[in-house]
Amino acid sequence: MKLKTTVTNEQSVIEQLSQYRQKKARIQVLSNYSVGAGITVSRLNEDDQLQELHRKLRGLPSYLYLSKREQELETVAHIYLSRYPAGIKAQKRAVPAHAPDPEDTQLLQELRRKIQKVIAARGYDVREGIDEIIERLTELQDLQAEVGQIDTVLQALESYRPEYARIIQRHLIDEVAWEEVAKEMSLSKSVFYRWRKKAIEEYEKLAIC
Known part of the structure; x- marks a missing residue:
């Protein structure tokens, strides 16, 4: 049982490390994804504009940015927005798309459109909608x-x-063949694989939080 667990953990570490370069590439693609008006996803991430939107809705007097109808939306929405979290995932959950009451659902959806409207007012041309962003x-x-x-x-x-x-780095992340890495480090095959096993074990110990 212990051997099986060890092998499973080792495979998990190897899989995680082998995906490192792919994840870096995906980060590069996502960072350059445009949401309009010359703004990229990475810019939104750095400026935390969505958190600013929640702060704006929470902190400014309603009459400065909401119409009378929108103030009514705000009043109803506060029933569901009892907290204003900072994290992006939590922010998405903060404005639910649906509610038990059909009328509340309509109001919440209008509020979501209002948030999108505020984003546009700040200079962001939201191309595909706030959810996708x-x-x-x-x-x-x-x-x-x-x-x-x-x-x-x-x-x-x-x-x-x-x-x-x-x-x-060289073998598991850069995916260089063991023969080449062993040659670079002046290691025999047996020593290389012994060190490789120990390297994975040490990595796993450090990664546990």
Whole structure:
């Protein structure tokens, strides 16, 4: 049972590391995705514009940016917006698309359109709607967190076992054949694979939070 668990953990680490370059590439694509008006998803992520929208709805007097009808929407919406979280995922959940009452559902959907209207008023031409933009922001942030975690663990491993960090970087992330990596490090096949196993074990220990 212990052997099976060890093998499973090792496979999980290898799979995570082998996806590193693909995730970096996806981050690059997402970062350059345009939402209109010359604004990219990475710009939205850096400026945290969606959090600013919630702050605006929460902090400014309603009459400054809401019509009488929209003030009515705000009043009803506060029933469902009992908190204003900062995280992108939580922000998406903060304005539900549906409610138990059909009239409330209509009001909430109008509010979502209002948030989209505010984004446009701030100079963002929302091309595909707020939901799709939030999905891309969420994916970007999740991938950045995953890649950042790998980078952090590798840096920590480099600080005390640089040879292990090099094997992980060259063989598991860069996908260089073991023969070439072993040659670069002047290792025999048996030593290379012994170090490779230990490198994965050390990586796994450091990655556990």
